[in-house]
Amino acid sequence: NAGVTQTPKFQVLKTGQSMTLQCAQDMNHNSMYWYRQDPGMGLRLIYYSASEGTTDKGEVPNGYNVSRLNKREFSLRLESAAPSQTSVYFCASGPGYEQYFGPGTRLTVT
Amino acid sequence: EDQVTQSPEALRLQEGESSSLNCSYTVSGLRGLFWYRQDPGKGPEFLFTLYSAGEEKEKERLKATLTKKESFLHITAPKPEDSATYLCAVLGGANSKLTFGKGITLSVRP
Numbered sequence: 001n002a003g004v005t006q007t008p009k010f011q012v013l014k015t016g017q018s019m020t021l022q023c024a025q026d027m028n029h030n031s032m033y034w035y036r037q038d039p040g041m042g043l044r045l046i047y048y049s050a051s052e053g054t055t056d057k058g059e060v061p062n063g064y065n066v067s068r069l070n071k072r073e074f075s076l077r078l079e080s081a082a083p084s085q086t087s088v089y090f091c092a093s094g095p096g097y098e099q100y101f102g103p104g105t106r107l108t109v110t
Numbered sequence: 111e112d113q114v115t116q117s118p119e120a121l122r123l124q125e126g127e128s129s130s131l132n133c134s135y136t137v138s139g140l141r142g143l144f145w146y147r148q149d150p151g152k153g154p155e156f157l158f159t160l161y162s163a164g165e166e167k168e169k170e171r172l173k174a175t176l177t178k179k180e181s182f183l184h185i186t187a188p189k190p191e192d193s194a195t196y197l198c199a200v201l202g203g204a205n206s207k208l209t210f211g212k213g214i215t216l217s218v219r220p
Contacts, residue, residue: 004153040212042197042210042211042212042213043154044210045208048206048207056206058207059207090153090154092153097141097159097206097208098144098156098159100156101146101153101154101155101156102153103152103153104151104152104153
């Protein structure tokens, strides 16, 4: 039982490049979430998916897109990376509002 | 808009020196308050959920309590391995999303 896994662990992008962050959970949770964590800002919700086939915007969705591929997988895409998107990204899942987090992806945009 | 304020921002304790971390919240109709622990370079780890004023939960040296305005995380006789950042989050009203505080960084010296 791996819990929530994220790939990659680290990534460096140049401004304007695109990439997809992958997240998978093996706990059969309905809800999945993407957060970013910045120093002094706390965790901020980017997008979430309450169930397979649905996605909704969170607090800071601009510049991101998501796909709930199936019940296990929830990906986050940056279409044109900007330096302001330098952050640590966490995926989480949960049976309700309790959330279980992955190890994070540290993204740097230069 | 739900708001969460955690204090102090940082706390340094001697091993065995008990203390409390505070989480004050403003929410329209609290549906749940959540505590997480986050170690450097890792994702948050779920600790407790509290649902109503007067509720208490314990885990090893940690005890979480809840009133109508705030929650406390009491740490009894802390050890160096309790050093981490502790996050508080609330779920309120018609929201389906958690609002996180900025966290309290606890350092326990041997």
